[in-house]
Structures are given as structure tokens and as C-alpha cells.
Amino acid sequence: MEVASPRTTRCRYRKRTKLGHNETCGSITGGSDTGFDPVVVVAERKKKFDRDGFVVLDDFFTEDQVGLLRRECDAILRRASGLTEEEDAASGVNVGESGCVFEVLQDAARGAGAPVDAEGLREARSQGHLSAEVCGLLLGSALVDLARGLLGCDEVYYFNEQYIVKPGMCVTSAFAWHRDSDWCRGGEGYHPYVSLWTALDDVNEENGTLYTRGPGAEEKPIIANAGSVVVMGDRTLHRSCVNLSDKGRRVWMPQFSSGPITAEGGEPVSFAVKLS
Numbered sequence: 001m002e003v004a005s006p007r008t009t010r011c012r013y014r015k016r017t018k019l020g021h022n023e024t025c026g027s028i029t030g031g032s033d034t035g036f037d038p039v040v041v042v043a044e045r046k047k048k049f050d051r052d053g054f055v056v057l058d059d060f061f062t063e064d065q066v067g068l069l070r071r072e073c074d075a076i077l078r079r080a081s082g083l084t085e086e087e088d089a090a091s092g093v094n095v096g097e098s099g100c101v102f103e104v105l106q107d108a109a110r111g112a113g114a115p116v117d118a119e120g121l122r123e124a125r126s127q128g129h130l131s132a133e134v135c136g137l138l139l140g141s142a143l144v145d146l147a148r149g150l151l152g153c154d155e156v157y158y159f160n161e162q163y164i165v166k167p168g169m170c171v172t173s174a175f176a177w178h179r180d181s182d183w184c185r186g187g188e189g190y191h192p193y194v195s196l197w198t199a200l201d202d203v204n205e206e207n208g209t210l211y212t213r214g215p216g217a218e219e220k221p222i223i224a225n226a227g228s229v230v231v232m233g234d235r236t237l238h239r240s241c242v243n244l245s246d247k248g249r250r251v252w253m254p255q256f257s258s259g260p261i262t263a264e265g266g267e268p269v270s271f272a273v274k275l276s
């Protein structure tokens with residue numbers, strides 16, 4: 001199932017309450033990182049990814065991993081808004097200023113000290129007081145091999161990373177139809193990339209979920225549990241609706257490219273960290 005999956009058609013073989021490594025989800029066998037073996041996922045989904053521009057991996061991350069990501073997200077939001085531990089992080093989001101987007105470590109992305117390999121990225125994240133465990137997820141084979149396989153490339157680069165948070169009851173939190181690489185229109189210095197749109201809260205039409213539209217298809221909302229991932233190509237049309245629920249909606253979205261993405265003059269546009 002790919003989109004608008006009603007709960008009854010979601011993964012029948014893996015129970016949310018008992019997520020663990022090496023469990024199975026239909027024919028997708030467990031792996032060491034997230035419970036999904038990227039080689040199997042790619043073998044089963046690449047054709048669909050190439051056709052539609054996206055695939056939905058239900059319950060990709062374990063509950064523990066979702067917890068790590070939520071903690072890092074909340075810490076970044078609190079830092080941005082000056083809230084204390086006790087205050088609700090999402091309620092401090094200033095949509096006007098941030099557009100709901102919180103880039104991770106942008107200051108470290110470019111320039112002489114920018115990381116160029118996994119070790120450098122680990123160091124930069126550590127200096128930025130970010131979670132070492134989340135860094136482990138980013139650099140682990142589950143994500144890197146998934147990105148490589150779906151992009152169909154030999155090399156994979158960490159390109160960008162952001163949390164996208166919509167506070168509750170927020171009528172200005174929609175994202176209009178767009179493609180992630182609209183900003184560069186495939187010019188020189190462009191390499192295809194994937195965005196791993198990862199729900200950190202259950203997502204639905206009330207709280208600001210994503211809508212995709214395959215070629216010639218009607219738009220459909222992504223209805224998914226926290227921990228599910230929508231892997232989207234950078235040319236995939238998508239939008240998201242407003243969050244009218246009374247709680248914040250959090251998403252983590254790392255992006256991996258098939259080469260260093262550079263502006264005119266050869267400077268990286270964001271990170272260009274070679275991972276494999």
C-alpha cells in the first residue's frame with residue numbers, strides 16, 4: 001500500500017507495540033538498523049519509486065528511534081524559541097519566521113571547515129550538541145543503502161536535513177504544491193536526490209499531512225503512523241495541508257543526493273558529505 005492507507009490495510013505482520021529488529025513486515029525482512037533491510041526494500045519498491053516518484057515505508061523506524069528523533073526535534077525547537085524543558089516545544093514555533101522548517105546545522109554546511117565525510121559530520125553534529133544516536137541513524141546502512149538503491153547510484157552524499165514542525169491549530173501551516181528541486185530546476189551542479197519525509201507523529205488530513213500525486217493520478221493524503229517514511233524523489237510533486245489538530249505535527253527530513261550539489265562557482269549549496 002502506498003498512500004491513504006487505511007489502518008486496516010497497514011502492515012499486518014508487525015505490531016506497533018512490539019517493534020524490534022529483525023521482525024518481519026510482509027515480505028520485507030528485518031535488518032540491523034531499523035527493522036527493514038534496505039536491499040529488500042529497494043528490490044521490492046524501486047520499480048514503483050521510478051514510476052510514481054515516491055514510496056511509503058510504513059513503520060520504518062522503531063518506537064525507540066522515533067523517540068530519539070522527537071527528542072532531538074524538540075531540543076532544536078526549544079533552542080530556536082527559548083522555551084524551557086517544561087514547555088511544549090511545538091507551541092513555540094513561529095510559523096512566520098521559520099516557515100515551519102528548522103534546518104539542522106546549516107552554519108556548518110559550507111566553508112573551509114565544512115564536513116566532507118562521515119567522521120566530519122559526526123564531529124559537526126557533536127559540536128552542535130545534536131544527538132549521537134540520530135547521527136548513527138543518518139550514517140547507518142538502512143538510510144544510506146536505501147537512498148543509494150532508490151537513486152540507482154554508486155555514491156551517496158548527505159545533502160541536507162531539517163525538521164518540519166507545524167504547531168496545532170495553525171491555519172498558515174500549509175505547503176503549496178512543489179517539487180523539492182524547484183529551486184534549481186536541474187541546472188549545472190544538480191544531482192538527483194531523495195527526501196526521506198519521516199513522520200514523528202501519526203499523520204492524517206487533520207494535522208497537516210503530505211499529499212502526493214503520481215503521474216496522471218489524483219492527489220492522495222499520506223495517512224501513516226509515527227515512524228513511517230515517505231521517500232520522495234526531488235522531482236515529485238507534493239504539498240501538505242494545515243494542522244487543525246490541537247497538537248504539533250513533527251517531521252524529520254534528511255536528504256541524500258547522488259553527487260555533490262553545487263551552485264555556480266562550485267560551492268556546495270548545502271552539505272556535500274560523501275557517505276559511500
Ligand SMILES: O=C(O)CCC(=O)C(=O)O
Nearest residue numbers: 164175180208239240251
Ligand atoms: O512537512 C510538510 O508539511 C511538507 C514539507 C515539504 O513539502 C518540504 O519540505 O518540501
